[in-house]
Amino acid sequence: MALRNRPDGTIIICNKALQDIAPKDILGIIQEPILKFEDMDISYHSSLEFEKIDDVTYNLKLILEKEYLEKNACAFISFEMRREKQPDNAI
Secondary structure, X not given: XXXXXXXXXXXXXXXXOOOOOOHHHEEEEEOOOEEEEOOOOXXXXXXXXXXXXXXXXXXXXXXXXXXXXOOOEEEEOOEEEEEOOEEEEEO
């Protein structure tokens, strides 16, 4: 298993550590988080980073700008897991 960063901020979970990833090699996708505030405003000022621990274990870190930590917000992270060639969504 391997995790890869994409330029659009998503993280791809692959079954192979290849340079060119075919759609069939993608096991899951983690979208860049969004923040929703009490007043219903939405912010995209957040990101995800990962650190490889071993061949199957990774640490994910949610990065928020300080000004958004001081507001009462809820973070939404979309995770899509692919099984049997059909996407299954979960949060």
